[in-house]
Amino acid sequence: MPEFRQNKATKEWVILAPERGKRPSDFINTEDKKESTQTDKKKCPFCPGNEDQTDKPTLVIPSKGDWQVRVVPNKYAALQPNLATTRTWVGSFLAAKGFGIAEVIIEHPDHNLTLALMELDEVGNVLRAYRERQKEISKNDKINLVTIFRNHGKRAGTSLGHPHSQIIATPIVPPHVRYPMEKAVLHYDKLGTCVFCDMIDEEIRQEERIITNSDNFVALCPFAARSPFETRIYSKKHMPSFVAIDDEEIMELAWVLREVLGKLYYGLNNPNYNYIIRSAPIGDEDTRYLHWYMVIIPKITIPAGFEIGSGIYINTIAPEESARFLRDTKTK
């Protein structure tokens, strides 16, 4: 059974998920093998024809006929939905059962297609699936935070090649999310504005880190980017949670997202990346001081001792330069 544990000093939580894992001896170092993430299509549990290898879907788009998007419970979930959330003491340490919801968004029937190359309405359907599932999962009283993310490529932590994203919903709002909230409250109490709205306005004013733009969204390499080509997509209007996005905005976001992923794909030759949609915790969807956004992090550099120790990232490419490169890259 998975378990949450809290670091007594820092108050950070971890998830112990031993059933996903292996024995210590499985971690003995071997020479880097060239492992492919491209599972054999016949064996791929996400490919059409193999639907019986996954649990009953929580969402299928379109709802009739051949599916494009299937959302299914994660078979190798780090958290389980049928557990209590009571915190318990282990001596003077805090723990809790590993309650949570973990789902996989299978984005497309085509095993070898990636989001950057899909049709616009297909990308829109993936984003709609995110929103619908986030909305539904948020109704669970025990859930406090929904994290949506995509790991692309082996170096970004994917084990399956078939295009997919993930949702993990936790009963816990971790310090990593809470601390920036506290800063945002301080900013709001001081200036009466959403710090994210202010940051976005300033980025638009300074212009040089903007990659692309639509009526409601902006994609940019942020002023304090932690790594080369780190990109963020923000809603220009104040919107604390991704659940509030409407159908028209979904299609606009689909265009901006595909544009950014396309520029990475063509400009950097399909790099490994992680992307994450960060929303306000459940219950804070209408707050005046938070703002959802999408962060796309090409997996190009390795955070080493200094980054892990200090949390200060060393970025060897100025975001102005990253943005210029991506701006100038043509998508086909």
Add this chain to the structure above:
Amino acid sequence: MPEFRQNKATKEWVILAPERGKRPSDFINTEDKKESTQTDKKKCPFCPGNEDQTDKPTLVIPSKGDWQVRVVPNKYAALQPNLATTRTWVGSFLAAKGFGIAEVIIEHPDHNLTLALMELDEVGNVLRAYRERQKEISKNDKINLVTIFRNHGKRAGTSLGHPHSQIIATPIVPPHVRYPMEKAVLHYDKLGTCVFCDMIDEEIRQEERIITNSDNFVALCPFAARSPFETRIYSKKHMPSFVAIDDEEIMELAWVLREVLGKLYYGLNNPNYNYIIRSAPIGDEDTRYLHWYMVIIPKITIPAGFEIGSGIYINTIAPEESARFLRDTKTK
């Protein structure tokens, strides 16, 4: 010139160090090449005979005769010592010149030796070099934090195979360090004790995550370990900064550290790892609520979208099991 930049929302700092880096097109994805970190000895700037390839050392041990440890300014430093620390505004964003001190501790003349296999007094000399340089650098009024770290192996971010550690001293205490301090103050104000001392006592009482022990130090896999085999070495007595360690304790720590690194080396076949010594900020060396420690993180798993997005790490091996494995591993 390197530059600090602050994320307006989260108050996290990054370092832009473009002179270390490359042009955007240098980051175009290529198939994983099997690159060795084993530089040719003849060309290795850290090997005996090539001392003229590094700047004048800031410390040599022993001070006469053949050197064992040489500390030199980092030639590819992300920060530079001759800059002002004044914060400046870029529109409404905060930045500062990249002032800081970056040094390399060359640990041994032997290009192919690693810390796990050195003689005890050699390990002791490396630790002494850390302490001496931290002490000296701390005298600089503009420095607020000294981070000592070691990246072992390519996957841990090393570019040079010759055994070495690094020191980076910054004028900034980042949120990553400040937040746990705030928690420690809350704990101190509530209970009147150092939260780290309490945590260490509890770990010793629970016993099952202890790897090894000496009079003054304990090595353990913490209750809320973020990844398999994550190990911490703590001083059993309250000590906020590594600079306070005395010569006798240095030799005891050398034994504990070599024991832990040896267990990783033999038990996991010389895995890639990062280790970090975290000390209280300069000026807080005598505080009652902080505690220096060493954290050793074998580079076995990849933090992916969920970890980056939530700060919640999924650990597939319980620290009790990691500790048992390391406890049972014989060092030769």
